[in-house]
Amino acid sequence: MLANDLRALRKSRGLTLAEIALKLGRSVGWVSQVERGLSTPSIGDLRAFAELFGVPISLFFAHEAPVEVERGVVVRSGRRRTLGSNESGLVEELLSPDLGGSFEMLRSIFAPGAGMAKPVTRPTEEAGYVVSGGFDIEIDGTWHSLGEGDSFRFDHKPFRWRNPGSVPAVVIWVVAPPVY
Incomplete structure (x- = not known):
């Protein structure tokens, strides 16, 4: 909502x-x-x-739940809010029903060769799980190369990312509190 x-x-x-x-x-x-x-x-x-x-x-511009009892509880795969663009190298889908909870969950798709140039620090705790592809993340000055099934977590630390591979990397990302 x-x-x-x-x-x-x-x-x-x-x-x-x-x-x-x-x-x-x-x-x-x-x-x-x-x-x-x-x-x-x-x-x-x-x-x-x-x-x-x-x-x-x-x-x-939310994609409202088609059934009232699902509003604020369920997000169907075809009704996710999409954030970002292919031009930026990162497209994210909001998996959480809204930003009203204590965290947000995103499906992040990192284009091959895309990367974040400079580290950013957010007032958040963040965690992720690599669903597919290869994904590198720098946390507090240290790079970590992750593959399918790997996960990470950090709290109020500078970070940046890159996809060194030739296929998109898909990462489920959790951020608390929500920042989008």
Whole structure:
């Protein structure tokens, strides 16, 4: 649900309603109503939220569960939200129903030869499981070459990745708290 995702993004970045309102040029009341699902933001508002949080706007276009009892619980394979693009070398599918929980789960597909140029540090604990292909990850200055069935975990450490192989690498990635 959009409201839960916006609230989770704000909280994961340690921002208050007032700070968000100021950055968006909106009232605190309006931001609060959006986070509670009482107001619906326009496409322009969604672009502003996406830019503010540093996420793709596509994140906000959920594929709702076809059956009400599955909403917020089940994500069917054909209804995943896709993030990223082939041009970036990384396409991710959100496996979690939304960003409202204490973690997010992603299916990350790393293109052959793609890589992250510079390490980044996020205020998160992260773990991953290599489903297929080869995948290298640098954690806190040390490179690790992983293959199918290997896994990793790190907490608040600088990291970057690369796919040295000739086939896509598929990794299930868990991030707590959610950052998308």
